[in-house]
Amino acid sequence: MKYKLQAFFAGRNGFDQLGRVILWPSLALMLLSSFIGVDWLRTLVYYLAFIAVCYAYVRAFSRNLSKCQAQNQKYLNWKAQTRLRFQQRKAYKFYHCPKCRQILRVPRGKGKIKITCRSCGADFIKKT
Numbered sequence: 622m623k624y625k626l627q628a629f630f631a632g633r634n635g636f637d638q639l640g641r642v643i644l645w646p647s648l649a650l651m652l653l654s655s656f657i658g659v660d661w662l663r664t665l666v667y668y669l670a671f672i673a674v675c676y677a678y679v680r681a682f683s684r685n686l687s688k689c690q691a692q693n694q695k696y697l698n699w700k701a702q703t704r705l706r707f708q709q710r711k712a713y714k715f716y717h718c719p720k721c722r723q724i725l726r727v728p729r730g731k732g733k734i735k736i737t738c739r740s741c742g743a744d745f746i747k748k749t
């Protein structure tokens with residue numbers, strides 16, 4: 622049985638970090654949706670969670686490894702960046718460049734400053 626399962630998953634993506642982060646909250650949401658009193662809302666939440674579970678399984682059984690690994694890497698990069706920004710939130714403030722959407726980090730507590738984007742050179746004034 623174990624051998625058959627391993628043979629089935631050979632060459633497939635399996636449940637990577639992104640798959641697990643989609644699957645488990647969706648399953649929990651499917652269970653919790655039964656406690657919602659409003660009929661249409663319960664049905665909507667249930668089906669959205671069901672679609673997310675299906676998507677997690679499609680990714681797990683996918684043979685398109687490069688695409689799935691790229692998605693997973695994008696998720697991991699986003700997670701690392703979010704964690705870093707959360708750790709630095711007391712010392713720095715983060716802004717998006719209005720021209721190119723690049724994330725810019727500036728020190729907090731400097732008053733109104735002119736921020737110049739390093740990638741496109743656009744500048745804008747923000748309170749820090």
Ligand SMILES: [Zn+2]
Pocket residue numbers: 718719720721722723738739740741742743
């Ligand atoms: Zn820019």
